[in-house]
Amino acid sequence: MNFALGSIVLALIWAAITASFTLLNLILGWAIAFMALWLIRKNLASPVLFSKxxxxxxxxxxxxxxxxxxxxxxxxxxxxxxxxxxxxxxxxxxxxxxxxxxxxxxxxxxxxxxxxxxxxxxxxxxxxxxxxxxxxxxxxxxxxxxxxxxxxxxxxxxx
Amino acid sequence: MSSVEFLNLAGTISFGILSLAFFLTIIRIIIGPSLPDRVIALDLLVYIGISYIAVVVIYTGYFLYLDIAIALGLVGFLATVAFARFILHRGKADEPVKKSDKETNS
Amino acid sequence: MIVTIFQYFAGFLMLLGSAFCLLAAVGILRLPDIYTRMHAASKAGTMGTGLLLTAIAFVAFDGAIILRAIAAFVFLLLTAPVAAHLLARAAFLTGHKPTEMTIINELDIKKLDK
Incomplete structure (x- = not known):
């Protein structure tokens, strides 16, 4: 849950930085975000973000x-x-x-x-x-x- | 005064103000009694540089320059961190670096 | 109409932001020691640059550029305190004395982690 939300947020930031909101770019950003989060998967905090x-x-x-x-x-x-x-x-x-x-x-x-x-x-x-x-x-x-x-x-x- | 004229005038005035700020900061870099003083002034110089680029972006309308501002911010932050490490490893403020200091610090 | 208002507002933000940058420079020149100067550089400097980046967001009218200006601002907010904190710590640990006007000093160098 935290993983999915984090990768989506990171993909949006990627799209903002590279300044193009095409579907392909969003997928690329999501892939990179997924890999980056996978590297630090052990350190992710507990999944209560929406209520906060x-x-x-x-x-x-x-x-x-x-x-x-x-x-x-x-x-x-x-x-x-x-x-x-x-x-x-x-x-x-x-x-x-x-x-x-x-x-x-x-x-x-x-x-x-x-x-x-x-x-x-x-x-x-x-x-x-x-x-x-x-x-x-x-x-x-x-x-x-x-x-x-x-x-x-x-x-x-x-x- | 139309809004575009006002924007251009504000840009010109901002250039003037930022140049003055640049000048004052450089005075501190030159006279700054110790190394950390100079590093702080350099840090502020990077911020003023980013501000310059931001005014250029609005003044000319080339929004591509915004990327340069982001990159300058990154480089400036890394430079400040590197300078802080350098100050830590360089030894004490007043006395020159002694041999024992060097060994304990490194 | 909204374009006109935004342009006036952006011009105002530009003047305000550069004024803050100038005040940060004056502060760096006038304040007495390293630690007080750091206040001027980290606060007024961040504020001035942030206002100028916000002004870009008001004149751009392009989602990608607005987002990038905001991203630059957030990045600035994240890095400025870290840089100031590192510098203050380095200055204190290497024995740079605060000004004689300092009225209270509870910082003990022995308790710090080198």
Whole structure:
């Protein structure tokens, strides 16, 4: 089920990249997708994707909103004449609730593109994610906003 | 002003703004005190290059250039990854690479 | 009619996108250290380039090209944070000090996996 869906999605991406939607090209793309998925067949996740579609869309919407917000905030910060006074950079240890590698990767990528934060590294035991923030006025509030926002949504999607 | 005229004007202005951005980034590449600074600036330079190509696509109407933008994005990402590996293996920030460092890092 | 509206909108997106690119460049020039500069490059840069690619999708009127512009945008969104994260990690592990304005530093080099 996951296999079929994945190969169809990959075939559509193939058609988009090669810019022709002829039947022959779609079949070629599907064949290549099938072979690519067959190579990684042991690592495919459990086949519940459709029921999660709404949550995935919600996560995507939240992500785009936060990306726009963060770009605007950085832009305003850069334009301020007294930028140095506004800047309170710092490294923060963010305790991870997410367990699997996939969740941590997604969380780190999303954190990097959201307001004022940039993930730097994960500790050896995968319990702590180190985050660099542009202005640390309230550390606890920042940690709480990440945990309640992205992390809880990601865990819901993966569960 | 018709929409095509506006599009052309916006393209011209965008070229100007992007050229200025290009220039500012190159200043950082020249003065950047450390290697990572320069690599970040190079990364941004690739993004500005992609933006240039995007404006060219709209300005001239040759949508074929979009492929070049995608390829440039790929190459730029790989270059940044390679630079990050290079920084990791090159040794410490301030002091020159010592023999013991070399052995532990490699 | 819809073509006219889309062209006006694409022009607006173009101006906005190049403005974000310029702000990213200004940020790279003005911010004090590597880690803060990375914020400007990864966020404002991605946003600017993404807006310009979106502008292409608005003027193309061809399904294949629109999809390819969107694919380029998604590819950019996937790679930009990875590049920024790798660079920040490499810079920290090789001992590049953050600026003196840094008010809190919980990052311990001993706990990291080299």
């Amino acid at each position: 579609a709404r949550k995935i869309v919600a996560l995507g919407a939240l992500f785009f909103y936060e990306l726009a917000l963060s770009a605007i905030r950085v832009a305003f910060l850069v334009l301020m004449p007294n930028m140095k006074a506004q800047l309170k950079p710092g490294f923060i240890a963010f305790p991870l609730t997410a367990k699997s590698d996939g969740e941590i990767t997604l969380l780190a990528n999303l954190i990097t593109l959201t307001p004022g934060t940039l993930s730097v590294d994960v500790s050896k035991d995968k319990k702590v994610l180190y985050v660099h923030a542009l202005s640390v006025t309230d550390k606890e509030a920042l940690i709480k906003s990440i945990a309640d926002g992205f992390e809880s949504k990601i865990i819901e999607v993966f569960k």
